[in-house]
Amino acid sequence: MAELSPTQDGLVTKPVAIEGRSMIVLYGSETGNGEEIALELAEMAQRLHFQTVVDEMDSFKLTDLLRYSHAIFVTSTTGQGDMPKNTAKFWRNLRREKLNNTNCLGAVNFAIFGLGDSSYPKFNWAARKLRARLLQLGASEFFRPGEGDERHDDGIDSIYLPWYQELRVVLLANYPLPEPLQPLPDDIRLPPNCILRLVPPMDPTKSNGQSGHGDTTSDAEQKFLATKTAAAVLTHVDHPRSPAEQLIVEWDRIHGKDAFPTETARQDDVWETRNPRRFGSLDKDNIITDHPDKYLLQKSFDELWEFPPTNKWLDIKGSKIAEVVTNHRITPVTHWQDVRQITLAIELEDDEIRDFSCFYAGATVVIYPKNFPEDVQTLITMMGWEDVADYKINWSAITNRPKNLHLLHGGGGTLRDLLIHNIDFTAVPKRSFIKQLVHFTELPNERERLKELSDPHDAAEFYDYTSRPRRTILEVLRDFPGVKIPYQEIIGLFPLIRGREFSVAEGGELVQGDVDTGDGGTLVFSIIAALVEYKTVIRKPREGLCSRYLKWLAEDSSITVTLNLPGPSSPIQCDRFQTMRPLIAIATGTGIAPIKTLIEDRNHFPHPGQTILFFGCRNKDADFYFQDTWEKYKDNVKVIPAFSRDPIPEEDKKALGTAVLSGRLGRLVIPDSGDFRDTNFDAGKNYVQYQLRKHAHEIGDLLRKFPYPIFMVCGNAGRMPAAVRSALIDALVISKISDSKEAAAKWLDDKDQCTYWQETW
Numbered sequence: 001m002a003e004l005s006p007t008q009d010g011l012v013t014k015p016v017a018i019e020g021r022s023m024i025v026l027y028g029s030e031t032g033n034g035e036e037i038a039l040e041l042a043e044m045a046q047r048l049h050f051q052t053v054v055d056e057m058d059s060f061k062l063t064d065l066l067r068y069s070h071a072i073f074v075t076s077t078t079g080q081g082d083m084p085k086n087t088a089k090f091w092r093n094l095r096r097e098k099l100n101n102t103n104c105l106g107a108v109n110f111a112i113f114g115l116g117d118s119s120y121p122k123f124n125w126a127a128r129k130l131r132a133r134l135l136q137l138g139a140s141e142f143f144r145p146g147e148g149d150e151r152h153d154d155g156i157d158s159i160y161l162p163w164y165q166e167l168r169v170v171l172l173a174n175y176p177l178p179e180p181l182q183p184l185p186d187d188i189r190l191p192p193n194c195i196l197r198l199v200p201p202m203d204p205t206k207s208n209g210q211s212g213h214g215d216t217t218s219d220a221e222q223k224f225l226a227t228k229t230a231a232a233v234l235t236h237v238d239h240p241r242s243p244a245e246q247l248i249v250e251w252d253r254i255h256g257k258d259a260f261p262t263e264t265a266r267q268d269d270v271w272e273t274r275n276p277r278r279f280g281s282l283d284k285d286n287i288i289t290d291h292p293d294k295y296l297l298q299k300s301f302d303e304l305w306e307f308p309p310t311n312k313w314l315d316i317k318g319s320k321i322a323e324v325v326t327n328h329r330i331t332p333v334t335h336w337q338d339v340r341q342i343t344l345a346i347e348l349e350d351d352e353i354r355d356f357s358c359f360y361a362g363a364t365v366v367i368y369p370k371n372f373p374e375d376v377q378t379l380i381t382m383m384g385w386e387d388v389a390d391y392k393i394n395w396s397a398i399t400n401r402p403k404n405l406h407l408l409h410g411g412g413g414t415l416r417d418l419l420i421h422n423i424d425f426t427a428v429p430k431r432s433f434i435k436q437l438v439h440f441t442e443l444p445n446e447r448e449r450l451k452e453l454s455d456p457h458d459a460a461e462f463y464d465y466t467s468r469p470r471r472t473i474l475e476v477l478r479d480f481p482g483v484k485i486p487y488q489e490i491i492g493l494f495p496l497i498r499g500r501e502f503s504v505a506e507g508g509e510l511v512q513g514d515v516d517t518g519d520g521g522t523l524v525f526s527i528i529a530a531l532v533e534y535k536t537v538i539r540k541p542r543e544g545l546c547s548r549y550l551k552w553l554a555e556d557s558s559i560t561v562t563l564n565l566p567g568p569s570s571p572i573q574c575d576r577f578q579t580m581r582p583l584i585a586i587a588t589g590t591g592i593a594p595i596k597t598l599i600e601d602r603n604h605f606p607h608p609g610q611t612i613l614f615f616g617c618r619n620k621d622a623d624f625y626f627q628d629t630w631e632k633y634k635d636n637v638k639v640i641p642a643f644s645r646d647p648i649p650e651e652d653k654k655a656l657g658t659a660v661l662s663g664r665l666g667r668l669v670i671p672d673s674g675d676f677r678d679t680n681f682d683a684g685k686n687y688v689q690y691q692l693r694k695h696a697h698e699i700g701d702l703l704r705k706f707p708y709p710i711f712m713v714c715g716n717a718g719r720m721p722a723a724v725r726s727a728l729i730d731a732l733v734i735s736k737i738s739d740s741k742e743a744a745a746k747w748l749d750d751k752d753q754c755t756y757w758q759e760t761w
């Protein structure tokens with residue numbers, strides 16, 4: 001074995017390589033929570049001197065599992081108890097029939113942590129399925145499985161943190177380090193996962209003028225090279241700029257963009273109004289005093305207040321460029337929430353037309369939000385990245401690039417572009433982010449405070465500072481001015497912006513295209529998005545990254561989107577048989593989107609099944625979305641709204657009042673229904689769960705008349721899904737479809753009896 005002491009490489013320390021001590025951390029994740037946990041576990045393993053690799057499951061071959069002494073799996077559950085998309089290939093391989101009874105994973109030593117939400121009927125099913133299959137193929141478990149629950153007061157952490165700490169103890173105890181080696185303490189820096197090097201516009205040290213990292217010389221560069229005499233460029237200043245700075249200036253001059261103003265032009269009022277920077281104060285001593293905007297690498301003040309650029313598209317496999325046709329508010333301005341209906345249009349090529357000309361129930365569109373240039377400039381200034389902000393990046397400049405990093409189409413853009421399109425610095429920071437900041441400040445009091453905040457033994461401290469007030473990364477960095485993060489490490493350190501998925505609310509209208517002839521055309525569809533704007537406990541107004549982006553998304557602009565159509569196995573897909581099934585749909589708020597698409601798609605068929613739609617919102621006049629639409633389908637769709645903030649109708653007062661009058665505040669008792677009560681938060685409230693119980697007999701009649709129903713529950717996560725399920729169970733008992741709550745719950749979970757589809761967020 002080599003030296004038993006860690007090697008120091010610059011500021012970072014490498015764990016000691018010990019034969020037979022290695023760890024693979026594999027994750028499956030839809031929205032990044034699982035990935036974050038996988039990265040934290042990988043760091044812990046590295047500190048215990050396991051040679052560690054962390055990757056998403058789909059990037060990994062099954063046979064490679066056998067190369068590692070230990071494996072940790074982390075996976076969330078998505079859809080209806082499904083594995084996340086980035087595990088599909090791995091999971092398919094693992095389930096191959098020919099592996100059965102082979103004990104092929106006999107040498108694999110694993111632990112597994114699942115992320116889920118107990119309001120879903122199939123809680124943590126992905127992790128459970130994966131674990132069962134690994135065991136079936138002979139793998140052994142070196143630590144107990146963990147199941148995080150989003151519904152817990154402290155979210156996933158309430159289960160994860162103790163699991164993490166115990167795992168560390170078990171690993172150290174069962175796989176002790178050889179004397180005298182010790183685990184690497186938290187204040188020692190490990191090598192970063194991912195490094196970014198910028199590509200200077202031109203490398204002046206290369207006599208052939210090639211730009212950095214082997215880019216080919218463009219015509220414009222050739223022109224520059226032909227006229228360039230580096231010495232002459234630098235002779236007219238006493239204190240020359242850095243070579244890189246000077247080259248940028250010259251580059252602009254040769255390109256003749258925005259030909260910079262002469263002395264007279266500078267005194268021109270119009271020009272001055274358009275360029276309000278106080279240029280006198282910005283001129284550097286003894287440097288030619290043309291307009292300084294020309295020489296600064298930052299963009300002009302005017303430009304900084306622009307909205308995020310919409311003409312720069314991300315290079316994402318399978319994505320499309322969509323035109324924003326309309327973006328309008330569908331709630332009255334007097335209503336507390338701004339809800340948008342955004343209509344998008346996508347041009348389809350001739351050969352694509354058939355793929356996209358189908359029904360849209362269950363379809364989603366992913367929109368990739370961007371940061372505002374002014375926030376980006378704030379971060380650049382705070383971190384001292386001004387000199388490099390407008391340098392280019394290409395893929396080869398990034399070692400170990402994460403799978404969900406998408407650079408711009410056609411050339412990658414600059415560091416500033418990366419900050420606008422990829423780096424999620426207005427997110428609430430995770431503990432691992434705060435922990436890393438310790439390495440980037442020299443100030444002892446800042447280091448101390450950051451350690452306190454990221455101490456996993458004191459989760460409350462972290463929550464009070466970050467999660468409760470929804471403090472953003474940018475604000476955290478402002479609180480710790482001593483922190484200076486090297487730009488080289490931003491990709492591995494900051495969270496990356498992820499696309500946000502929206503259900504298609506109105507879809508698949510084909511303009512001009514022809515499915516029969518296959519001629520291309522335009523596909524038009526819309527989404528509805530409730531913008532997240534609120535005041536936090538520290539009384540600061542907050543706006544989600546995506547909400548702010550959507551709010552200002554201009555009509556006629558174009559953006560990158562990915563359209564996900566439901567797979568052929570989706571039970572809510574539309575075909576002759578599926579559309580005849582009865583539908584009991586329960587939606588709250590914007591959860592109406594996927595249900596509306598399903599109802600509309602069903603009505604394209606000759607015999608759509610009967611539907612009862614329970615729709616929960618606040619006010620009839622404010623957020624009863626699409627109320628005019630339902631009139632069209634009144635022959636087969638009955639809509640039962642529940643307006644939680646409108647005066648309670650006379651007919652409901654008695655039932656809802658019973659809870660209060662009977663002294664059982666917080667208990668809901670439906671008259672003549674026996675003893676069907678629900679939780680405290682329902683008390684006296686006209687919520688969908690109340691309406692489900694009230695209309696229990698109607699539900700029962702529908703189920704008796706037509707077999708094999710679909711139940712669809714869409715809307716906010718939180719307490720709604722569990723309350724709705726419990727009300728449905730009550731309705732089945734009240735209407736005597738089932739004779740006990742247990743039987744009703746079993747019936748809802750029985751795929752041969754019905755489909756139970758929950759989509760809550």
Ligand SMILES: Cc1cc2nc3c(=O)[nH]c(=O)nc-3n(C[C@H](O)[C@H](O)[C@H](O)COP(=O)(O)O)c2cc1C
Nearest residue numbers: 029030031032033034076077079081116117123124
């Ligand atoms: C559309 C959707 C479907 C979900 N389905 C389930 C489910 O069936 N069972 C479950 O336990 N959790 C379910 N969840 C909860 C996620 O597993 C949980 O939010 C997790 O933290 C997500 O982790 P990720 O970001 O790594 O994907 C679902 C979440 C969403 C948004």
